Each structure stands twice: as C-alpha cells, then as structure tokens.
Amino acid sequence: MSDGPAGPTQDEEQRLWRRGFSRIAGIDEVGRGPIAGPVVAGAVVLPDLTGASHPDLALVRDSKTLSAAQLARADVVVRELALGVGIGVASSEEIDRMGIAPATRKAMRRAVEALPEPPDHLLIDAFPLDWHRTPCLAIIKGDALCTAIAAASVVAKVYRDRLMCELDERYPGYGLASHKGYASAEHLAAVGSLGPSPAHRRSFSPFKPALFDRDALRA
Incomplete structure (x- = not known):
C-alpha cells in the first residue's frame, strides 16, 4: 500500500514475506518527550494490503502528520484491517525509576506480548529492541516509510491521547488533555502554580529533581 511518494509502503514487509516470514509486527512508541504521562507503544501485524480498498486507508501514516479527527479514523482502519494489535504502557513512575530508553523498550515488549499471536519478525521505528530470538529491523523514520510501523504509531497515539484525557480528569488544572503532557507554556505555568x-x-528537565519528590505529591 502506498499513498504517493510521501506515504508509507509495505516494501519491507513484502521482502520479508518473500523470505518466508508471515507475522511481521510493526512497532512504534509515542510519548518519549513529554514531562507528564506514560510512554505508550503499539504493535501491529498487517496483511498484504496490495489492492485493498478502504476510504480512509491513506490515513495510515505517521501519526504526527494527522489531526485528531484523522487519527480517530486511521485507528478504526488499522483495527479493521490488522491481523493483530497490541498496546504496551510504561508509567511515569517506571520512566523515573529506569530512565526513558529502558521504559520505552519495556512498553514495546509489553505491546508485542499483547498481540494475539507472537510475531516472527519485528519492524521498529529507529529504536532497536532485543526480543528473545525474534529477528528485528530498526528503520530510521520507519513511521513515515513502513506501513506496519505507521499503523503502530497510530494506535499508540490514539491510546495515549485517551490516557492523557483520563489523567486530565484525575488531575485537573494542568491542561493534560490539550497538550498531552508536553512542556507547553500553559503546562509549565500550571506546574509552577499547583x-x-x-x-x-x-x-x-526542565524541572529540578527536588521539585518531583513523590512523597510530597498531591493525592
């Protein structure tokens, strides 16, 4: 599947299918950069989409290029077409305890474990993952180039956005539903006040470690 020269394709999947792999999982994460909320990973196994027709198929692309409405539609497309979808989450506490890179890998492993059947090959957006003996290929800008990785970015983004809306209800006043935990001026001002x-x-960063004493955090 291709959406013109700028869209992702299944070229890498096609090469792997010809080599005998059958359940190729694309993996991507969202939420590494925010100062609040979890990091979330998606894992998606797609069939061969050659000749597939769906009114919103072209929306299965890098989630960073999509509006909220487009993301919602793309998420439906992925879940309708996918052979398997898995979501993995690493909490803000886990991020603080082990660091963002190990926490991201943990979220990715959890996403793979959440698939209904284990994959026989992994395609990951630029972030290598040691997954038992399952072959893995990290692709730079994979969410823009590879359909399976783009699909994973979509389901992960939609899932994390929903989590941030839930956190906004639990911890009002920070605007978590709008900025999704990124360090916007509004967010920094709210943390300074609350x-x-x-x-x-x-x-x-940009917060000092002393500011984040969890024993002193609001319930």
Missing part, C-alpha cells in the same frame, strides 16, 4: 501531580516525570 506543583507536580503523580502523573509528572520527576526525572525530566
């Missing part, structure tokens, strides 16, 4: 919530990552 102090950090349990959803915030105490280990992240």
Whole structure:
C-alpha cells in the first residue's frame, strides 16, 4: 500500500514475506518527550494490503502528520484491517525509576506480548529492541516509510491521547488533555502554580529533581 511518494509502503514487509516470514509486527512508541504521562507503544501485524480498498486507508501514516479527527479514523482502519494489535504502557513512575530508553523498550515488549499471536519478525521505528530470538529491523523514520510501523504509531497515539484525557480528569488544572503532557507554556505555568501531580516525570528537565519528590505529591 502506498499513498504517493510521501506515504508509507509495505516494501519491507513484502521482502520479508518473500523470505518466508508471515507475522511481521510493526512497532512504534509515542510519548518519549513529554514531562507528564506514560510512554505508550503499539504493535501491529498487517496483511498484504496490495489492492485493498478502504476510504480512509491513506490515513495510515505517521501519526504526527494527522489531526485528531484523522487519527480517530486511521485507528478504526488499522483495527479493521490488522491481523493483530497490541498496546504496551510504561508509567511515569517506571520512566523515573529506569530512565526513558529502558521504559520505552519495556512498553514495546509489553505491546508485542499483547498481540494475539507472537510475531516472527519485528519492524521498529529507529529504536532497536532485543526480543528473545525474534529477528528485528530498526528503520530510521520507519513511521513515515513502513506501513506496519505507521499503523503502530497510530494506535499508540490514539491510546495515549485517551490516557492523557483520563489523567486530565484525575488531575485537573494542568491542561493534560490539550497538550498531552508536553512542556507547553500553559503546562509549565500550571506546574509552577499547583506543583507536580503523580502523573509528572520527576526525572525530566526542565524541572529540578527536588521539585518531583513523590512523597510530597498531591493525592
């Protein structure tokens, strides 16, 4: 499947299918950069989409290029067409305890484990993952180039956005539903006024570590 020269394709999947692999999982994460909320990974196994017709198929692309409405439609497309979808989450507490890179890998492993059947090959967006003996290929800008990785970015983004809306209800006043935990001026001003919530990552800049004493966080 291709959406013109700028869209992702299944070229890599096609090469792997010809080599005998059958359940190729694309994996991507969202939420490495925010100062609040979890990091979320998606894992998606797609069939061969050559000749597939769906009114919103072209929306299965890098989630960063899509509006909220487009993301919602793309998420439906992926879940309708996929052979398997898995989601993995690493909490802000886990991020603080082990660091963002190990926490991201943990979320990815959880996403793979959540698939209905284990994959026999992994395609990951630029972030190598040691997954038992399952072959793995990290692709730079994979979410823009590879359909399976783009699909994973979509389901992960939609899932994390929903989590951030839930956190916004639990910890009002920070605007988590709007900025999704990124360090916007509104967000920084709210933390300065209210102090950090349990959803915030105490280990992240621009906050001083002392500001993120979890024993002093609001309940």
